[in-house]
Amino acid sequence: xxxxxxxxxxxxxxxxxxxxxxxxxxxxxxxxxxxxxxxxxxxxxxxxxxxxxxxxxxxxxxxxxxxxxxxxxxxxxxxxxxxxxxxxxxxxxxxxxxxxxxxxxxxxxxx
Amino acid sequence: xxxxxxxxxxxxxxxxxxxxxxxxxxxxxxxxxxxxxxxxxxxxxxxxxxxxxxxxxxxxxxxxxxxxxxxxxxxxxxxxxxxxxxxxxxxxxxxxxxxxxxxxxxxxxxxxxx
Numbered sequence: 001x002x003x004x005x006x007x008x009x010x011x012x013x014x015x016x017x018x019x020x021x022x023x024x025x026x027x028x029x030x031x032x033x034x035x036x037x038x039x040x041x042x043x044x045x046x047x048x049x050x051x052x053x054x055x056x057x058x059x060x061x062x063x064x065x066x067x068x069x070x071x072x073x074x075x076x077x078x079x080x081x082x083x084x085x086x087x088x089x090x091x092x093x094x095x096x097x098x099x100x101x102x103x104x105x106x107x108x109x110x111x
Numbered sequence: 112x113x114x115x116x117x118x119x120x121x122x123x124x125x126x127x128x129x130x131x132x133x134x135x136x137x138x139x140x141x142x143x144x145x146x147x148x149x150x151x152x153x154x155x156x157x158x159x160x161x162x163x164x165x166x167x168x169x170x171x172x173x174x175x176x177x178x179x180x181x182x183x184x185x186x187x188x189x190x191x192x193x194x195x196x197x198x199x200x201x202x203x204x205x206x207x208x209x210x211x212x213x214x215x216x217x218x219x220x221x222x223x224x225x
Binding site for chain 1: 142144146151152153154155156159161167169170201203212213214215216217218219
């Protein structure tokens, strides 16, 4: 069956670096995405990896290893506003239109 | 900016009622999605549509149907609401394969079925 595994909670200190891992088991893999969701808000798109390697966007980076069915989101220079839930999501199926989300990782950033 | 709007932020319905949730996007996106979000379960795909009048089942379509008569509008229908359909419902749209298929979400509708 299809599944995505990510830690339920991560706590880190302001200014630190944190890595949120995601392993997946799906069919017809097209790419791995990451979304951020603040309490009471809608998910917002952060990044997408279709090929192996690291993609960097400002303080956030995302990595994919297709052979390991594994990816991670790296957040640097953590700020209090980064406290949120982070979801990995896989595009799969015929045409890659179907998206499956993980259960989410709640990140707590402490002062 | 992409804008996805949903007809209601909060909705309270009774068991057995027919419920319509409306979603409209203004960026001419081909693909639209309906998810429900429950604590600890993340977002679960109910239905998606990759073109007008086209629909595909997601992982949890039971008890739901959808309608897409116009490109900008995607409706979710609960034929006979039940208490286990109490949830946050999120609509999203995307350009498709372009841009990595980034999905843009509406603010959500919190539905309570009594």
